[in-house]
Amino acid sequence: MDTILRVSSLSNPNSVAGAITAVFRERGNVEIQVMGAGALNQAIKAVAIARGFVAPSGVDLVCVPGFTNILIDNEERTGIKLILGPRKKTIDLR
Numbered sequence: 001m002d003t004i005l006r007v008s009s010l011s012n013p014n015s016v017a018g019a020i021t022a023v024f025r026e027r028g029n030v031e032i033q034v035m036g037a038g039a040l041n042q043a044i045k046a047v048a049i050a051r052g053f054v055a056p057s058g059v060d061l062v063c064v065p066g067f068t069n070i071l072i073d074n075e076e077r078t079g080i081k082l083i084l085g086p087r088k089k090t091i092d093l094r
Contacts, residue, residue: 004031007046009038016046020084021053024061029085033068040080047084060087 003023007016016032023030032047034040051061061084068081 003027004033007032007034007039007043009036009042011039011042011046013042013045013049016042017049017053020046020050024050024054024084029083032082032084033070033079034082035070035072035077035079043082047082050084061085062087 005016005019005023020030020032032043034043047061047063054061064083064085066081066083068079069076070079071077
């Protein structure tokens with residue numbers, strides 16, 4: 001993934017959702033990075049809004065959280081990354 005969206009506590013969730021949707025439609029997946037609770041809050045709101053943007057086209061956008069190391073002022077800090085992509089269809093073998 002080349003495109004990483006960085007979200008802050010001051011980010012507008014609707015604007016971030018638009019960016020998520022644009023990157024998702026271009027690449028098929030999105031990575032978001034955040035530092036702190038406020039930024040994570042805005043990112044999660046944006047993910048919820050973006051799910052609504054892509055749902056009419058039949059896509060169920062899912063989010064997988066994880067940790068990442070982020071370099072800030074030459075100091076490595078632990079942040080949270082959210083990987084977004086389409087839910088893979090499963091086959092029921094029963």
